[in-house]
Amino acid sequence: MNVLLGIDLGTTSLKVSLYSETGLRIGSQSREYPIQVPQPGFAEQDPLDWWNAFINCCQQLKADYPEAFEQIAGIGICGQMHSQVYLDQHDQILRPAISWMDQRTASIAERYNRDASIKDLIFENTSNTASTTYSAMHIRWVKENQPEIWEKTESILIAKDYLKFRLTGQKATDYSEASGTLLFDNQREKWSQEMFDLFEIPSQLIPEVSASDVIIGTVSAEAAKITGLRAGIPVANGSTDNSASAFGAGMISSSQVTLIIGTAGVITVCSDKPLIDHLDRTLCWHYCLPKHWVTLGIMQTAGESLQWFKNSFDPPDETGTESGDIFNRYNESIRNVPDGSDGLIFLPYLNGERTPYWDSNARGVFFGINLKTEKSHFIKAIMEGVSFGLRNNIETVESLGIQIQDVRAVGGGLKSQVWLDILGKIIRKPITTISGHDTANLGNIILCGKAIGLYTSYAETIQQLVKTDRTVAYPDGSEIYEKQYPLFLELYQDLKPTFKKAAG
Structure with missing residues (x-):
């Protein structure tokens, strides 16, 4: 063996x-x-x-x-x-x-x-x-x-x-x-x-x-x-950890995407030519495969936004529960919260934002708090706000001339079926999660195996070694999210000068 x-x-x-x-x-x-x-x-x-x-x-x-x-x-x-x-x-x-x-x-x-x-x-x-x-x-x-x-x-x-x-x-x-x-x-x-x-x-x-x-x-x-x-x-x-992780998730063809909700949120889009962004919104790097490139959109605080909420309002010494238990409780608590969180919108810029804004002054905002707003609304609004941010990055990359079809998701944030469904409705593209949590090292061994002649075809090897878990698909999205998304984008643009003034 x-x-x-x-x-x-x-x-x-x-x-x-x-x-x-x-x-x-x-x-x-x-x-x-x-x-x-x-x-x-x-x-x-x-x-x-x-x-x-x-x-x-x-x-x-x-x-x-x-x-x-x-x-x-x-x-x-x-x-x-x-x-x-x-x-x-x-x-x-x-x-x-x-x-x-x-x-x-x-x-x-x-x-x-x-x-x-x-x-x-x-x-x-x-x-x-x-x-x-x-x-x-x-x-x-x-x-x-x-x-x-x-x-x-x-x-x-x-x-x-x-x-x-x-x-x-x-x-x-x-x-x-x-x-x-x-x-x-x-x-x-x-x-x-x-x-x-x-x-x-x-x-x-x-x-x-x-x-x-x-x-x-x-x-x-x-x-x-x-x-x-x-x-x-x-x-x-070898390669960068981002490339290896995307490769271990099965990303080998143009228009495929790897999406990660970890501390940060990252979309990595594969292409067979460099996607040059003259507006300087995204990153263009080489992929781990010859003649393949990746365009990256990176959110500063994706999963970290929910972690911040937990640390601030449900610290361990008060709840006596571990992080995993808390997040399971969060998932249960929002099941009856309607999509759109009854008008609550979250801007997930707790520590500035990278793509597509490159704005270190940006800060987190809850907009639309009303007398009906409860703790569970804040939790779901965070998931929705991060998902809006990821959609913004995906659409920014698509504006460079590539149509994204296949989204492969890795990272701890999307262990939550609830968050996965929210993301699917907001980005309106099929999302497939990957089995296992070590896609970077799986990508490493596939590259190495090819180098020593153990594998002859990347496509066949990926098909055999990369196992998918589940897929969500909401091609029509959600009416309320389609109304809220433009508001999400408008809120940042309206607040941008205020963020700068506050930082000064």
Whole structure:
């Protein structure tokens, strides 16, 4: 039996899973690690925390599943985007990795966006605009503010690529990961020398880029000794966690969508050409498949909106119940609340909003409170407001010239049949949920399996390994939601100047 190992290097934890070649998850281990905040607006991590978490997971999996662990035929990997590791000439870490969450580069991004010609140049080369998220902004900050670090820097690796380097001794990255640097020409699938020149970053600091489904090296004798893995196991190039998760949910064709309601809300739309948004509302990145791209809409606080409500009005010390119990009670409590929550509309902008507004001043609003409004109305209105926000993002992507047909849903928020039905009525497209909760590592092992020749066709492999759960379809939607949705959009536009005034 061939066994494949998947590694998902997330922002706060790393998960390692063993799979059979038939897609059966044999076992899984995860380890958490901290985010360091040396000062407000900063967010950093120790790359050794990632490596040590991986070692611990491997050792535990080997102890729990010794036979399967010895049969590992390949390793697939994905990870958090943007976060970068600085190495010296001896490949020693020079400073903590700067996380994608870090906001220290706001003034640098503003500097590049202020000049229209430079902003246009960046967009022309990368299909995106500068923001605090991109690696190039962080690298530029190190160059300007830590010259003693910059002078010693010989190579820069994104998070998962550092783990690959520790495993194989090879430095490499993939198209999807390169998209998050703002140094990559997404349309031409190659590094942009113009961006290296603009940001004054020597191109030799950045590794070669290639497809996700190629083998970049094998587990070294040194790594084998530390992790317990067998030396010589092939390691795939891998992809971003967003790409791997969408791929593990079965997204392989243009017009397919993966929708996630987790802390944030994310729609990832697959296309066979870059969908360029000249209005700068969405993100355009490369997918984990060659000649495939993804357009992303990202809500800041989706599932987190309901979590906020729970923390504020049903804290554990008062209810004595766990989060899962509370959310089950919420589902029951809203069953008799009519669609539209008797006129209550929620704007889910509790911590600003990303796409399509990019408005850090936006805030959450309950509109339409009346004497009939009860606690259950607020709960359902939150679910409806988040769903309106997701529809807004879907329609924004469709305005770029693609008709979305197939929506695949993953993430904890849509375990609720009630919320799934609300979302189905609001977006008016069929939504299919995916069985299992580790789609990122499933995507990892499919990419790896293809790289080592275990799988020959992605379409056939997806059909065999990705299992769907349930589908909801409300093509006609709901009359009340069709009336409320324009009001939802209008409320934000009317309040936008007020949000800005309040922030000032």
